[in-house]
Amino acid sequence: MLDADFFRRWMTAAAASVDREAERLTALDSPIGDADHGSNLQRGFRVVAATLEKESPDTPGEILQLAGRQLISTVGGASGPLYGTLLRRTGKTLGDAAEVSREQLAQALRAGVEALMALGGAAPGDKTMVDTLVPAVEALGTSFEAARAAAEEGAVATTPLQARKGRASYLGERSIGHQDPGATSSALLIAALVEAAGE
Amino acid sequence: MSEAPAKLVGIVLVSHSAAVAESVADLARGLTGGGTTAPVAPAGGTADGGLGTSAELVSAAAAAVDRGAGVAVLMDLGSAVLTVKALLAEGDELPENTRLIDAPFVEGAVAAVVTASAGADLAAVEAAATEAYTYRKE
Numbered sequence: 543m544l545d546a547d548f549f550r551r552w553m554t555a556a557a558a559s560v561d562r563e564a565e566r567l568t569a570l571d572s573p574i575g576d577a578d579h580g581s582n583l584q585r586g587f588r589v590v591a592a593t594l595e596k597e598s599p600d601t602p603g604e605i606l607q608l609a610g611r612q613l614i615s616t617v618g619g620a621s622g623p624l625y626g627t628l629l630r631r632t633g634k635t636l637g638d639a640a641e642v643s644r645e646q647l648a649q650a651l652r653a654g655v656e657a658l659m660a661l662g663g664a665a666p667g668d669k670t671m672v673d674t675l676v677p678a679v680e681a682l683g684t685s686f687e688a689a690r691a692a693a694e695e696g697a698v699a700t701t702p703l704q705a706r707k708g709r710a711s712y713l714g715e716r717s718i719g720h721q722d723p724g725a726t727s728s729a730l731l732i733a734a735l736v737e738a739a740g741e
Numbered sequence: 742m743s744e745a746p747a748k749l750v751g752i753v754l755v756s757h758s759a760a761v762a763e764s765v766a767d768l769a770r771g772l773t774g775g776g777t778t779a780p781v782a783p784a785g786g787t788a789d790g791g792l793g794t795s796a797e798l799v800s801a802a803a804a805a806v807d808r809g810a811g812v813a814v815l816m817d818l819g820s821a822v823l824t825v826k827a828l829l830a831e832g833d834e835l836p837e838n839t840r841l842i843d844a845p846f847v848e849g850a851v852a853a854v855v856t857a858s859a860g861a862d863l864a865a866v867e868a869a870a871t872e873a874y875t876y877r878k879e
Binding site for chain 2: 582612616624627
């Protein structure tokens with residue numbers, strides 16, 4: 543079962559991973575975006591880690607809702623409300639259970655991804671975080687490791703796509719050939735989840 | 742807008758750029774003419790002065806213009822739109838009766854401020870701002 547400590551480890555691992563990869567995310571965001579994805583997420587997840595330490599919420603649902611709220615407030619780019627909505631809706635769906643199973647988390651994340659898609663209006667194939675998150679959450683029903691592999695594949699598979707959402711969509715065909723920064727940071731979040739599971 | 746309500750609708754202008762939000766607010770106020778002007782607050786850029794959207798600036802601006810008659814929020818694009826939507830979904834981050842207005846930013850802001858200053862209610866302000874989409878330039 544996954545308890546509050548697991549979810550704290552997930553958020554801490556995500557913050558550390560975003561810190562390590564901030565430059566790469568921003569570099570990916572330079573040709574097709576506005577070169578702020580890494581620094582925006584870095585700022586947001588630093589606040590998430592600090593807030594979790596200070597307020598120590600004690601259920602999985604509270605942890606994710608608090609993290610989501612911080613991302614909405616502090617990121618400053620579109621990824622803030624998008625990831626914030628993902629985590630908040632996932633947390634709300636988990637309710638006040640002290641522990642949840644991997645299957646329950648997969649189910650809750652599915653609701654979270656649906657909320658993110660409703661907010662951003664993106665569908666699979668639009669070259670966004672959705673291309674990572676949808677297959678990853680689906681695979682999480684099978685195992686943590688399957689989720690990591692699906693996330694990584696989903697992110698890499700955005701390279702040949704033409705962007706249909708966000709600033710990159712203004713570039714039309716010129717967005718082809720670049721891996722999407724949002725899909726890439728989504729793969730980091732999923733990898734951090736798997737890291738928290740110790741797998 | 743038959744009877745002018747005593748309280749005016751507040752307008753919040755959210756842009757990626759503080760300068761854009763402030764300038765559009767000035768423009769809309771300037772085009773309103775004499776008499777009472779509805780409360781307008783810009784919420785532009787990030788809290789540290791960069792380009793982007795600050796949820797905190799948006800919440801503060803909405804609180805500042807809330808006179809009890811509702812708050813109309815207009816945005817430019819991308820994260821500005823998503824941040825306002827996420828704040829509305831949050832439930833308690835914005836004053837009661839705050840509405841996201843789907844309108845072109847500059848034209849919609851002028852229409853909203855002029856209408857709100859005339860004492861229109863929130864629905865009429867929204868209708869005027871949204872109607873700005875139908876104004877063709879050619």
